[in-house]
Amino acid sequence: MIHFFARFATCCIVFSMLLLHVDTRSVSAQEWVRDMFPVKDHDFGIVPRGAKAEYAFEFTNKYQEDLHVSDVRSSCGCTLPRIENADLKTYQKGAIICEFNTRSFVGGKSAVVTVVFDRPYYGEMQLTVKGNIRSDIVTEPGEIQFGEVEQGAEKTTSVQVTYAGRSQWEISDVRSANSNLGVVLGDAKKTGGGRVEYTMQVRLKDTAPAGDFSDQIVLVTNDRQFNLVTIPVRGSILPPLVLPTSVELGTTSLTKEVTGRIFVKGKVPFEITKIECEDSRFEFTPSAGSKAAHFIPLKFTPSEKEGAFRQKVTIHTTLPNDGVGSTFISGNVVAQ
Template sequence: MGNVGGLKGDNRSDQRQERIMLKKMTLALTWVAWVACPAMSQEWARKMFEKTVHDFGSVPRFAKAEYEFVLTNLYVEDVHIADVRSSCGCTTPTIKKALLKTHEKGAIVAHFNTDRFVGYKGATITVTFDKPFFAEVQLQVSGTIRTDVAMSSESVDMGTVEQGSVAEKAIALAYSGWSDWKILDVKSSNPHISAKAVEVSRSDGQVNYHLFVRMDENMPPGYVKEHLILVTNDSSSSSIPVAVEGVVQAGLVVSPASLFMGVVEPGQKVTKQLVVKGNKPFRIVSVDCDDKGFQFDTSSLKVPKPLHLIPVTFVAGNEPGKVAKTIRIETDLGDKSPVLSAYAVVAGK
């Protein structure tokens, strides 16, 4: 009988070894296929980018011109950006976040050097990945840096504004050239930002305007990175982009803005922490989620404090795949309840 039990144990051990060997062979074959086919080896990285081409348009000299090429890690493995370089000094690229966990977002920021170049310029930005596999993705930028328009500052900086407040700023803009040059309209794609251009002088081909920008009280919290479009009567270059920047500071700030619990095995329990910060002491009344797999320890949240730490525990179910849910936090401040996304990936058995 003892020999029978020993044979069963040997069989289980052999089966485990076979599974491990099969996984290694699958990974090896995948790697060989990617190396053998360069196009395939680059495609996994290219698929992460939302866009790979951007046109800055016609930009005044010394104006701030930046664009973020956003990418999302679509895979279970970590993605690491090893390097980024530009084919032209007219554009300086930087990596916003080098290491991306599953479903995390990052960006390659392309800065158009309007202070050092003029005329039409284009560049190829090469992004190099070294994890989980080597790959290179090429991003394209282009634009025209014009010398006939100048602004008193590189952007309209709204500063730091409390949520629910109105902010107003003004900058000066000068044009040299046609005597009948005009700004016909100012367009904004953000309903909470409006602007108007007021002509202040015109003489011998020199035209001066003041640009008044208003951000209303309904602007949501977070970083403001928008563009106004000045529409002119110049048929050869009718649009001029103007950057608008600032920060709207919320009464309550939750960090991280989205909570990734990680890649977990079925039945595994993992705990992470949320930080809720306010401008004054407050109580957390309740924390809830539409999934019972997410649990919250609220025992220490009833005392008013300007900062609360909320332990969040996730217990993985038996179904493999991505779990994405919403967490709601109610406080005694009476403001709109903070809402954030929480997600995890349950690995297959």
């Protein structure tokens, strides 16, 4: 009998150690996932019903192994998540796009969005979103979308704001943290039955820098509560010189050279005057002549240095208005 209990006690100790090992690995797995997300929660604030409210939780593969997002799910139908770039190599970026469902829900809502990774290891990440959807305010369109705009150009679009409630309701101010946006608010139009309408002219200034932007305009109303209402503003400013965001060379060994190309284009013909790169393992052969599109051959010769790399490359051209662009070249060097 004593021998039986001794064996039983030994088994319990071993089982407990196994559980501790699994729990430790689980916690460690969550940490490596968390380290990839600089932002883990977002507040949409107060948004009108029907507004197109989206937020991108960006993340970067900081590891040498390839990464894969296998699933994403939400705890509430008020938030619709989707994956942008499920497969990532070293230093590549992806995003979890969370859309606040303002057409089907009203009032204060929140959700936990779970992101599941199955490579290089299993791990989960919980992101949180919240917001307040007002059913008495509707904007048309639900999002201020400028689309693609050439850098240095201006563009104006209009937005209709409709309120249904009390006739004394008004918009007292319009604000934006983006100095490249200008707003002209028209006079209030009261159509009876507590219905108030405004028309806004929103201008994207010619000073906007190149790149995609996602911002918001805030309506300040005379409501006693929830008096700040946000309207999303998005667009893309096209630079005179267009390059890929990154060039991926993949995994190579210390003894194998890798070749590739960088595609560069502009609206008008141009010449490439200089290519800058601080990593001596890269060699570039710029194409000669003036043309609207250039393919720049590149060669990467690994040295004795192993590991992942991400190198910035800056390209200078004869294009006016800051005809300089940059991209990143990434990859991984292994012993064999």
